[in-house]
Amino acid sequence: MMMLPAACGGPVPTAEERKQDDQQAKLAQIMRVAKTTRDGGDLGSAANMYERAHRMAPNDKAALLELGNTTLAAGDGDRAAAAFGRAVKLAPDNPVALMGLGKALITQRKPIEALPHFLAAAKLLPSDPRPHNGMGVAYDLLGExxxxxxxxxxxxxxxxxxxxxxxxxxxxxxxxxxxxxxxxxxxxxxxxxxxxxxxxxxxxxxxxxxxxxxxxxxxxxxxxxxxxxxxxxxxxxxxxxxxxxxxxxxxxxxxxxxxx
Incomplete structure (x- = not known):
């Protein structure tokens, strides 16, 4: 009697699933290289890589947060505010995005616009002192x-x-x-x-x-x-x-x- 070979593995991934897996692997690689580049001090190149990663996954806030932090470190408050602003739209209750946007607005000398973001972050992180620091700086810039x-x-x-x-x-x-x-x-x-x-x-x-x-x-x-x-x-x-x-x-x- 002929024995049939035992079935092995799971269902064969579709072409679309393989495409998505390849994109996720490529995205992860770009994020790793961007971090290494930033750690090496090349903030401009790292920011461009994070921007590229964001274009690959426009609904993923991770690349936007890294882009915001990198451009803030490079002194580019306008680009940082744009990145954190997009992150806040994707995740309105993300305290990292809120504090990042607040800090970017402070660098733009926009304390009135920054305050609501620090206040919102403080509610989300009741034991974290950082939003209060941001609030204080905003009030000081307003003369209050x-x-x-x-x-x-x-x-x-x-x-x-x-x-x-x-x-x-x-x-x-x-x-x-x-x-x-x-x-x-x-x-x-x-x-x-x-x-x-x-x-x-x-x-x-x-x-x-x-x-x-x-x-x-x-x-x-x-x-x-x-x-x-x-x-x-x-x-x-x-x-x-x-x-x-x-x-x-x-x-x-x-x-x-x-x-x-």
Whole structure:
């Protein structure tokens, strides 16, 4: 009696299924190469790869989020806002997309437009301090320093050791003319063993905003060479002549102060 060969494997994939599998494999490869390229410092090429990946899978938000983060890192706020904006349309309740769009709008000097996205992200991530940091920066850019400080304090309740929130809170106080409060807020961190350069320079900046250039120079000299100290003092003096909103943008470093 002739024995028939046993059936093996599952159903044979259709031509359309094979095409989809090939596209998914190609998409995954592009995303891997884009990440490697970005990690290597070529942000422009990485962004173009993520854009290509998005065109291959226009309903997949992953490439858009990476495109937004990469172009933000490259300082291209317009392209980042466009990428995160498309991601928010695809996933309105995605907090990463919301915070990314908020940060991109901050870099464009659009704090009013940024605020709703940080507020929405805060509701979705009730224990995450980052949306509160974004809110605080937006309020500071609007000149609403009391609201900004409330946002920073709310964030610090969730993450008491968060250095970015503490720095921004002190800078907000200084922008609002509360120099003694600002120094009390940041001073202990600057005096702690192993305090980094950033906190020292922020403390020097607060002294500079207060017009105490001698003290600013004394603090800055702990981490800077004499020529750099002189440059910073000139910068502090220029800040005095800026309009309040421009001064806030310069002091907070726009999107850099929000963090990741």
């Amino acid at each position: 320093h009391e609201e900004a400080q409330t946002a920073y304090v709310d964030g610090m309740e969730k993450a008491p050791g968060n250095a970015s929130l503490r720095n921004n809170l002190a800078l907000s106080m200084a922008l609002g003319g509360e120099f003694e409060e600002a120094l009390r807020t940041l001073g202990p961190a600057a005096e702690a063993p192993g305090a980094g350069a950033k906190v020292q320079l922020n403390l020097a900046l607060i002294h500079g905003l207060a017009g105490d250039f001698n003290k600013a120079a004394e603090v800055a000299s702990k981490v800077l060479a004499p020529a750099q100290v002189r440059q910073n003092l000139s910068y502090y003096k220029r800040l005095q002549d800026l309009p309040p909103k421009d001064r806030a943008a310069a002091v907070l470093g726009i999107g850099d102060s929000i963090g990741q």
